Amino acid sequence: MLNALEVFTTVVVGMLVGVEFAVAFVINPILRALPDDSYQLGRAHGGRMLGAVMPFWYIGSLVLVAICAVAGRDHVGTGLAVASGGLLVLSVVMSVALLVPINNRSKTWTPENRPADWREQSDRWDRYHYGRVAVLVAAFALLVAALV
Secondary structure: OHHHHHHHHHHHHHHHHHHHHHHHHHHHHHOOOOOHHHHHHHHHHHHHHHHHHHHHHHHHHHHHHHHHHOOOOOOOOOHHHHHHHHHHHHHEEEEEEHHHHHHHHHHHOOOOOOOOOOHHHHHHHHHHHHHHHHHHHHHHHHHHHOOO
């Protein structure tokens, strides 16, 4: 049973990291190459879509890692699982404090109502997101090391 939980947790957290990595290094660069109106509309749509599912995915990932750490507390990698969970907590704090406020504004923008500094706000979101992706990659690496 513990093995199934560990595999499921690895898949869920791995997919979260993969999506966030793809947003940072694939989707947003593609959108950035489009004309301003298309770029901004694409980001707003992505913000609405991912903003609806990511809170559940982040918290679910954190809960799964915590369950793995508790269930496998007698295993050698428990400390790494706890460290992974700590980094996931950091990613949630980063999200709520830095990224969500920008996303909540930008997901409502249209070419007609966006502020003059919309691109600067989008660039700031990207910089924060790069940091969050680094934290998520480290959390995933620690999780995998804990479970191997």
